[in-house]
Amino acid sequence: MTAAATTPDAVIVRTPAEIKRSRYLGITYLFLAVVVLWFFARWSVDLGNFTFKLARPTDPSAPDLTLSAGRVTLIVGVILAAMGGVQLARGFGKMNNLVLAIGLFLFIFAFLGWATAQSSIGAFSMVGMMKTTIVRSVPITLGALAGVMSERVAVINIAIEGQLLGGAFVAVVVASPLTGGEDPTLILGSPIGGWIGVGAAVFAGMLLAWVLAVLSIRYVVDQIIVGVVITIFVTGMTSFLALRWLADNPELNKGPIFKSIGIPLLSDIPFLGPVLFDHNIFVFGSFILVAFLTFLLFRTRWGLRARAVGEHPKAADTLGVNVYRTRYLNVIIGGAVAGFGGAFFTLGSVGRFDENMTNGRGFIGLAAMIFGRWHPVGAMAAGLVFGFADAMSQTLGILQTGIPSEFLGMVPFIATILVVAGLVGKARPPAADGQPYIKQ
């Protein structure tokens, strides 16, 4: 390795695992190229053009993107084939993941182009899909952030699903009676009762995180089991209370829905404006939290100490860091983030609670945390990937590709499996992850 590092034109030394992965990637590109050329390009020749709409009627105007389906699929197929060839011949070295991202992007672009051209509509709203991507990514990103906070101090948090569900329930149950049909004081365009509901959801998330912390730190119970049991408990409890309270009292299940806020000037940018800068507080909140937690973990002394606790608690303890207090604090901060994400399901989107409405989003968040390599920014990027998978399956449903909607619904789950199976290479968790610390 040192020889390769010092001599500029030396052949890059690759480990057997890298060579194997490179081979898999190369075969994948060739396979995708065959799919694009054989299925899409062949059929697309007589399909004519497809149109991606970059603005909806109410958005700042932007031109439509109209391309010939035949040409696009042909070009993409050829590029993918070339990428496969290069990958097999010598690999892309450090650019591997970037190239993989480009390859997948091209494939999806060609796929969507083909799907649009073959549908009777012939056009679909790219703005809508991108906006949906962002919105759908929010609970996954927030769940992943909760995981990052807790696992950076070496406490495995599988209770994210339970924290999201608990937050969703508490938010609507607190906010509904407070707003009850009236038009009360507004803060940032939303009723004050809604804000109190969000606060209650955050508190509920913290409470559940505290239970996780006590059981796994003080009582040294297996952390994965604690997490699963908390999720089972919250699922049972919210369903129980939903039947006991909400079924006969619909007024308790009618929360305010937070309105979108357009950021002045920025939301007037064509395409990007509506996609990025015209959302409700949950979306902006997740952007802000990603930035804030990144700063907290990687730019402050406190963050350094927290990470030390996650990597080598004994060393941290020796240097005077209070391991237990750090763990409690981080896990509970994570719970607050997850509780906020839970409120999104009710107050941020539909305004009412349904049994088990998080539908595994917390577990996908867990995968997003691994995909994002235990880093807040990575967590958001991973969240966006899952959000895109969600949004695309929705779009394809509208375009009527003939693919059964159940298969489209599987896309995010299959993507999760591919991600944890190491499609993007192995990531290293914090060294002490999952291990209880017992002070000598």
Place this chain on the structure above:
Amino acid sequence: MTEPQLPPETPAEDNESAEPESRWTAFMNDLTGVNVDWRSALLVPVLAIIAALAVSVVIIVVSDIELWREFSLSALGDAIGQAGSAMWALFTGSFGSLAAVSSTLAFSAPLILAGLSVAIGFKAGLFNIGAEGQMLMGGMAAVALGITIDIPVFLNVPLAVIGAMIGGGIWGGIAGLLRARTGAHEVITTIMLNSIAGLAVIWMLSTDFFQPEGRQDPVSEDIAVSARLPRLLGFLDRNDLRVHFGIVVALLAAYAIYWVLFKSTIGFEFRAVGFNPDAAHYAGMKVTWLYVSVMGLAGGLAGIAGMTQINGLLYRASPGFAAGIGFDAISLALLGRSHPAGVVAAGFLFGALRAGGLDMQVATDVPIDLIGVIQALVVVFIAAPALIRAIFRVKTGEEIGQLTTGWGT
């Protein structure tokens, strides 16, 4: 990783207990022929169940909405009364009559099988959260056989068992293979496979193969009568005695798993991998193959559980036919300390909760979802005996310790 602790002791190996044998223990040992320290084996589970039921009473009282609207002593009395009758209904609905016992046993069959599925995973250090999806796949395999093949019952039922085992086994084996070959953690992959299986079932039930002619809703044709698991109390000719042959299958499976785990070489290897995968590897065991076969076996057991739902109870598939049993199985395996005998006992208890829960919901309007809460609480108390010690001020045995492994391995 820290050194993983030995998985919970098995009664068969637990005969060198330090405490002097009490008269009761001696009696139980004579009675059962198994040499176990019964006090420590049963104390924590029993106290955990009592504590969980007590907490659930509090939950029923506190969640009474009338109390929140306007507090009065009579409302409080009503709430306590409701909680009391809920507990009573829970009991009578599970043990109060022949029909109740039969219903308890009918619910126990898939619970025991799915519990064995999770338990065998724990023994090998794998956390199988995927029993629900494996049940769905096994059940669908049984449906596919049941609607196409009509041969005498003594052939058709074993065929359904084998088909379900293969269906569920493949679904579980995928998770094992992913763990062994790529390191993808089984907790995440099995949960995702659950969701995928749920969607796959909905899709399958919309195909011409499964759907009866003229139906649009996701439901399958009825399976052949010869594929139905015979009702054990059928000779009494009563409609409400639902206990079927599935409970026999479940008990046989429990004994088979006991034999595999503690008497066979491969069972030794399963436990060795669970104890320390690295050591097992250095001892020459094929860890990849073991992970695949453990998850395949676990999936097969859950698959049979799905089959008992179809062939014993419903006789046709609809999307929710696994009914959350695969998730109850997690709590159940923990309560049974991952030992086949414990799983059977816990399976009867959870079956009783499900049977009694139905009566409770009908009789007192307390939603059946409460039993999920009770189960979760039981596990919390089991997993943290320190809580039990604090509440009841008794001495208890060891903590459960680490059963699973984190992402890093």
